[in-house]
Amino acid sequence: MELKKIGELITSNRILLGPGPSNYDPRVMKAMTSPLISHLDPEIYSILDETIELLKYLFKTKNEVTLPMSGTGTAGGETAFTNVIEEGDKAIVCLNGFFSERNVEMIERCGGEVIRIDAEWGKPIDIEEVEKTLRENPDVKVLSMTHGETSTGVFTPLKEVGKFCSQTPTLFVVDAVPTLGGMDVDVDGWNIDICYSGTQKCLSAPPAMAPITFNQKAIDVIKNRKTKIQTLYLDAIELMRHWGKERKYHHTLPIVMIYALREALRIIYEEGLEERFKRHEEISQLLKTHLTEMGFKLFAQEGYRLPMLTSVEIPEGFNEKVIRTKLLNEYNIEIGGGFGKLAGKLLRVGLMGYSCSKRNVYYLISALKEIMS
Structure with a gap:
C-alpha cells in the first residue's frame, strides 16, 4: 500500500x-525534553518519590497510597470504583451534570447498584438530602460526589458530608478532576476516603495522568474484598507496590508525563496553595x-x-x-x-x-x- x-x-x-486541557508553563515543556530513562532505572525512583510528596501536598493528605495513575481523569474514576465496588454493592451517586452521570455507568459496570440523588444542572447537591439518604441506607458501600461539575460550572461543598461519612462504614469517593490545584481540596480535613483528579486542568500538565489518593479506611475495604479486582491495570495495591518501597514491576510508566507532572507540581508548590x-x-x-x-x-x-x-x-x-x-x-x-x-x-x-x-x-x-x- x-x-x-x-x-x-x-x-x-x-x-x-x-x-x-489548559496551556502549560514553558518549564513543563522543558521538563518533557529531558532524556528518557527506563521505568526500572534506579534513577527514576527518587523522581517517583518526589512526585508523590508533591501530590500529598496538593491533596492535603498523609495517605501512603497516593500516586498518579497512568491515564486521564476518567482512568482515575475507574481506578476508584473498580477497587472498591463488587457485584451487588450499593452506591449513592450525587448527580448534577454530565460528568457525575458518568460515575453511575462506571459503578454499574462494576456490578454495583446505584441509588441516585439528582439535583438540577447548575445547582449544588443538597447536603441534607445526602445525609438523609445515607441514614436510610446504612448498608451503602460508597458515596460518590463530584466536587466541581465541569459541564455546568458549579461546585458542591464537601466538608459536612465527609464528616458524616467518617462516622459510618460508607466510603466517601470524590471526583476533583477540575478543582484540584485551582481551589481547596482538603482530603484529610474533609474525611475523603478516595479522591481522584486529572493533570490537564488546573495542574496545567498534559492530559495523561490521574492523581489519586486512598486513605487507610479505603485500603482496608480493598484488602477485604470477597472477589479479586477484575482489572490488573487499575489495581491500587499492585500500583502502590510499584510506586512504593517494593518497586515491584506493574506496568511501563509514562516517564515523560511524570517529568511533566513533577514540574507542574513544583510550580504549584512555589506559588503556594x-x-x-x-x-x-x-x-x-x-x-x-x-x-x-x-x-x-x-x-x-x-x-x-x-x-x-x-x-x-x-x-x-x-x-x-x-x-x-x-x-x-x-x-x-x-x-x-x-x-x-x-x-x-x-x-x-x-x-x-x-x-x-x-x-x-x-x-x-x-x-x-x-x-x-
Whole structure:
C-alpha cells in the first residue's frame, strides 16, 4: 500500500480557555525534553518519590497510597470504583451534570447498584438530602460526589458530608478532576476516603495522568474484598507496590508525563496553595464581571460558582457554535460550549492553572466584543 506523503507535525498555538486541557508553563515543556530513562532505572525512583510528596501536598493528605495513575481523569474514576465496588454493592451517586452521570455507568459496570440523588444542572447537591439518604441506607458501600461539575460550572461543598461519612462504614469517593490545584481540596480535613483528579486542568500538565489518593479506611475495604479486582491495570495495591518501597514491576510508566507532572507540581508548590487559589478566584471574578456587562447570564447558582470554569447563557440572537468557531479561527482562542442537554445553550470558559491570567481575560473579552458587534 502506497502512503501519501506525511509532512512534519505542525499544530496551532492555541490559547486554551475551555474546560480543559489548559496551556502549560514553558518549564513543563522543558521538563518533557529531558532524556528518557527506563521505568526500572534506579534513577527514576527518587523522581517517583518526589512526585508523590508533591501530590500529598496538593491533596492535603498523609495517605501512603497516593500516586498518579497512568491515564486521564476518567482512568482515575475507574481506578476508584473498580477497587472498591463488587457485584451487588450499593452506591449513592450525587448527580448534577454530565460528568457525575458518568460515575453511575462506571459503578454499574462494576456490578454495583446505584441509588441516585439528582439535583438540577447548575445547582449544588443538597447536603441534607445526602445525609438523609445515607441514614436510610446504612448498608451503602460508597458515596460518590463530584466536587466541581465541569459541564455546568458549579461546585458542591464537601466538608459536612465527609464528616458524616467518617462516622459510618460508607466510603466517601470524590471526583476533583477540575478543582484540584485551582481551589481547596482538603482530603484529610474533609474525611475523603478516595479522591481522584486529572493533570490537564488546573495542574496545567498534559492530559495523561490521574492523581489519586486512598486513605487507610479505603485500603482496608480493598484488602477485604470477597472477589479479586477484575482489572490488573487499575489495581491500587499492585500500583502502590510499584510506586512504593517494593518497586515491584506493574506496568511501563509514562516517564515523560511524570517529568511533566513533577514540574507542574513544583510550580504549584512555589506559588503556594493559598496564593494559587486566590489568583483563580480573583481572575474568575474579573471574567464574570466583564461577561455579565456584555449581556451574558451566569448559569451556575450564585455562591457555588467554580473559579476555574465559568458557564454563561448566550444572549438572544447569538449562536454558540458561531461564537466558538470565530474565536478559534480568527483569534486562536478555544472555549467550550454546552455539554449534554445544555448543548448549544452555554459557553464554558476555563481559567485553569497557567491559563488563568488577566491577559487572557482581556484578550478573550476584546475578541468577544468584536465578534458580537
